[in-house]
Amino acid sequence: MIHKADWKRKIFILCNTLFLTLVTLISIFPIVHLLAVSLSSNVAANAGVVKMIPVGFTLEAYKFLMEKSDFLIAFGISLKRVALGTTINMVMVILTAYPLSKEKSAFKARTFYVWFFAFTMFFGGGLVPAYIVIQRTGLMNTLWALVIPGALNVWNMVMLLNFFRGIPKELEEAAIVDGANHFTILWKIYLPVSKPALATILLFTIVGHWNAWFDGMIYMNSPASYPLQTYLYTLVTQNFNKKLLTMDDIERLKNVSEKTLQIAQIFLGALPIMLVYPFLQKYFIKGIVVGSVKE
Amino acid sequence: MKKRRVVAMIMFILIMTSVFFAGCKKEVSNTPEETGKTENQSQETEKKAEEEAKKDTDPYGKYDEQVVLTAVGGVRPPEQPEVPAGTTPENQSFIKICEDTLNVTIEYLWTVPDEQFEQKFKLSLASGDVPDIMKVSQQQFDELIEAGALADLTDIYETYAIPEMKADYEGLDNVPLKAATRDGKLYGMPYAVDPHQEIQLLWIRADWLKKLNLDPPKTIEDLEKIAEAFVKNDPDGNGKDDTYGLGIAKDFYSGIASIKGFAQGFHAYPAWPEAWIKGSDGTLVFSEIQPEMKEALLGLQNMYQKGLIDREFATKDLGKVVEDIVAGKIGIVYGEWWVPAWPLNLNKDNEPEADWKCYPIVSADDKPALTKVNRVNVPAYNVVSKNCKNPEAAMKVMNVYWDILFNKDPESRYGDLVKAENGFVNHYPPIYNYMAMTQENNYKLINEALKNNDPSTLISSEQKNIYESSQKYLGGDQSGSSWGFYFSRIEENGGWGTTRKVRDAGHLMYNEYFGPATPTQVEKGSTLEKMKVETFTRIIMGAPIEEFDKFVTDWKKLGGDDITAEVNEWYKDNKMN
The missing domain is CATH 3.40.190.10 (Periplasmic binding protein-like II)
Known part of the structure; x- marks a missing residue:
């Protein structure tokens, strides 16, 4: 429907544009700032004079990084983790959400399982038991320690479950009449019409795996096997408020001044995830169920 | 319908509680066994230690059979640019030195960046992984003593610590040792710092x-x-x-x-x-x-x-x-x-x-401004697990470290392995002591040497380095x-x-x-x-x-x-x- 362009409408469009531009700029500024600092000279970066434009432009930090094996290795581990973890997560979420989306008459133990999973959302064993489980099951210091404990994300599963429940039953019934079994229904009907939900969950999962740092820190036995975010975390949390300084600490503080290098790594670390968004965005817009069924 | 839901709920509760109690039961049944074992072990350790003390009281004495000490490490990048890339605590040259001179080797259970050490260490302790040797904070030190997890080092310190280390503690009136003592037992070698360093x-x-x-x-x-x-x-x-x-x-x-x-x-x-x-x-x-x-x-x-x-x-x-x-x-x-x-x-x-x-610092009135200093400044304690079979080996390791850093001409005793370019990193060893009076000693000796233009009185390699860079500065380097x-x-x-x-x-x-x-x-x-x-x-x-x-x-x-x-x-x- 096209509105007649009266003055009220014009003001709304103006305000809306201004507001959205502002929000966009606020989101973009930090990234531009990071990029500018990473391309500046070390002295300027340390003095905090770099704003949006590099001061004393240099590619030194990036050159150094490309030769620095730590960063590249951590980057590779993160990619592996995202690939493996996302696959496991998606399979688990879909396979769990489908049966739980059925009516109780079709799946008798449904209530029990829903409670069973919901319970884990509110109660956890805590850090120490989790650590001991990982240690005793022999997962410690392997990539599996990062993907198996969170293999089923209950929150995502509940989201997908609710989406499945919103799919008109007639679709499923029609498929059954045509002789489809549950796997066919899931694969041929539910998944194709659930693309928006799946894209959302996929995005959450990828971002979640990419950004996770804490598990890498506690389950890995040496910094050489850290994923990227754990590696970055250790870079930026140089202990500044050391209150009792020893000789060693003073020596170390000198190293902190490699600020451009830190920022360059943060920027590169955020880059892949920024690239994922545009690719998934189209699924948020299309693939809505409307129109599948005539009533 | 309703009945089934109730049954399901009961089942659920039963499963959860059984899982819960299974966990408890195991812990309960394990604990006495384990404590019994540790007690026996520590008695054995004591006996063994006594025997060995009799036959060997050399602070740098070499073992006939290789002794393994397990350790954990907080890692920071090395400061010296000469250290080869890829040098980790696991492959640092200090371990090789200990193997060559003491026949003691150090095995790392895990390493983690220094800032995260505390957390990882807590988890590791909670899960029962206690390394033989470790460097811990005051709080962890107190907790480990409370838990009875530490070896008594009183006699080991007396017998095995080298005189230079003892002299350093004496320079601080032995207060650091006092801070590491509970009920008359010395539970750790304090890593002491001259308290005057915090003068404002x-x-x-x-x-x-x-x-x-x-x-x-x-x-x-x-x-x-x-x-x-x-x-x-x-x-x-x-x-x-x-x-x-x-x-x-x-x-x-x-x-x-x-x-x-x-x-x-x-x-x-x-x-x-x-x-x-x-x-x-x-x-x-x-x-x-x-x-x-x-x-x-x-x-x-x-x-x-x-x-x-x-x-x-x-x-x-x-x-x-x-x-x-x-x-x-x-x-x-x-x-x-x-x-x-x-x-x-x-x-x-x-x-x-x-x-x-x-x-x-300046004062607001006619009285001079005083600056606060601690009686003692101990940022960390080097401790030995109660289950360690050769606690005196830990002392020997610390002796060797001290010998390399603060005694004259370590190259003559340990060869080129003590050099940074061969993988010696000052802060990598899992336990070590630094000379608390370093600043004072350096200040006196180096100023003396600069005045007489004669570096032969300098002792440690650190002093020689500072002497050289001071000469560079006095020669006009304005960086x-x-x-x-x-x-x-x-x-x-x-x-x-x-x-x-x-x-x-x-x-x-x-x-x-x-x-x-x-x-x-x-x-x-x-x-x-x-x-x-x-x-x-x-x-x-x-x-x-x-x-x-x-x-x-x-x-x-x-x-x-x-x-x-x-x-x-x-x-x-x-x-x-």
């Missing part, structure tokens, strides 16, 4: 003073005037109003840009860990609830209102303040002796005309790092030079408490500290000073009175004079 000094940009025709401050009043001139008279001459007087970070207690030095001018002693000073009745009182603290906060409030402190200081951590220092926006900062080595050197690199000078090195360590009116003067003048206020954290401190300490920092920040930013009185009442009520009683209980048996 006043750092001022002398080039700005000169430009504005000002004299160095003698009193707090002078200091305020200088700060005002630094703010208003455009000392950097760029025509912009972009300079602050006094640099203060929101974290009040760090080694630089804290409120400590300024408050000490008012005879108040804010500190972390808390300072317990002797009150008028001879008992210990908490320094930060004394009336002097109120005066100090009023002084800071006054500075803030006049715009002499960054109006946004409450949001600036040390890193941000350092940026301002480097950018040349701050002309006055309180700090310890090492600040020329970082971050003032960065400012000098950025602005070569910057000329930082160092002065003793920030060589100035920072020289001005902090060697220069008579520099960091350590001034620190010594303050120390020798006796302008010190001792923190008399060096016991473990008391039960109430463990329980409520962090809440009290948070309340304290928030109140102080508010007052400095202009809140009515009555808030201080309310803070004192609250502090006492919320556990402070209990802590005071506990501290004084300890003090009865541990008076220093």
Whole structure:
């Protein structure tokens, strides 16, 4: 429907544009700032004079990084983790959400399982038991320690479950009449019409795996096997408020001044995830169920 | 329908409880066995240790059979640029040295970046992985003793510690050892630092003073005037109003840009860990609830209102303040002796005309300002697990480390492995002691050597390095790092030079408490500290000073009175004079 362009409408469009531009700029500024600092000279970066434009432009930090094996290795581990973890997560979420989306008459133990999973959302064993489980099951210091404990994300599963429940039953019934079994229904009907939900969950999962740092820190036995975010975390949390300084600490503080290098790594670390968004965005817009069924 | 739901719920509860109890049961049945085992083991260990002590009391004695010590490590990148890339604690040359000379090898259970050490270590302990040797914080030290997890090192220290190490502790009147002793048993080798390192000094940009025709401050009043001139008279001459007087970070207690030095001018002693000073009745009182603290906060409030402190200081951590220092926006900062080595050197690199000078702290009245020092400064303890079969091997490892770092010509005994380019990193070994009196010894020996132009009297390789870089600086090298090195360590009116003067003048206020954290401190300490920092920040930013009185009442009520009683209980048996 096209509105007649009266003055009220014009003001709304103006305000809306201004507001959205502002929000966009606020989101973009930090990234531009990071990029500018990473391309500046070390002295300027340390003095905090770099704003949006590099001061004393240099590619030194990036050159150094490309030769620095730590960063590249951590980057590779993160990619592996995202690939493996996302696959496991998606399979688990879909396979769990489908049966739980059925009516109780079709799946008798449904209530029990829903409670069973919901319970884990509110109660956890805590850090120490989790650590001991990982240690005793022999997962410690392997990539599996990062993907198996969170293999089923209950929150995502509940989201997908609710989406499945919103799919008109007639679709499923029609498929059954045509002789489809549950796997066919899931694969041929539910998944194709659930693309928006799946894209959302996929995005959450990828971002979640990419950004996770804490598990890498506690389950890995040496910094050489850290994923990227754990590696970055250790870079930026140089202990500044050391209150009792020893000789060693003073020596170390000198190293902190490699600020451009830190920022360059943060920027590169955020880059892949920024690239994922545009690719998934189209699924948020299309693939809505409307129109599948005539009533 | 309903019935089924109830059944399902009951099933669910049953499963959960059975899982829960299964966990408990296992723990219960395991514990006595395990403790029994450890007791037997430790008895065996003691016997064995006694036997070996008889046949071998050589501090550097080599074992016939290889001894394995398990360890854990907090890793920081090596400082020396010569260290080959890829050197990790696991492959450092120190392990090779121990294998060659002692037939002791060190196996790492895990390593983690230093900042995360504490957390990983706690988890590791909770899951039952206790390494043979470890370097732990005061809090962990207390907890491990409480849990009975540590070996008694009393005899081992007597028998195996090398005389140089003992002499270093004696230089500190053996107070560090006292701090590591519980019920007459020595549970760890304290990594001791000379407590005088925390003496507060006043750092001022002398080039700005000169430009504005000002004299160095003698009193707090002078200091305020200088700060005002630094703010208003455009000392950097760029025509912009972009300079602050006094640099203060929101974290009040760090080694630089804290409120400590300024408050000490008012005879108040804010500190972390808390300072317990002797009150008028001879008992210990908490320094930060004394009336002097109120005066100090009023002084800071006054500075803030006049715009002499960054109006946004409450949001600036040390890193941000350092940026301002480097950018040349701050002309006055309180700090310890090492600040020329970082971050003032960065400012000098950025602005070569910057000329930082160092002065003793100034007082608000006619009494000299005292600086607070601890009776003892032990950031870490080297400890040995009770289950370690050869606890004396740990002592030998520490002996070798000391021998390499602080005795003459280690190359003659250990070969090229002690060099950085072959993978020797000073802070990589899992346990080690540093000479507490390093600064003092270096200052004396190197100044002597520079005067006589004769480096042959120098002992350690560190001293030789400082000697060389000092000569470079005196020969005209004006880079920030060589100035920072020289001005902090060697220069008579520099960091350590001034620190010594303050120390020798006796302008010190001792923190008399060096016991473990008391039960109430463990329980409520962090809440009290948070309340304290928030109140102080508010007052400095202009809140009515009555808030201080309310803070004192609250502090006492919320556990402070209990802590005071506990501290004084300890003090009865541990008076220093």
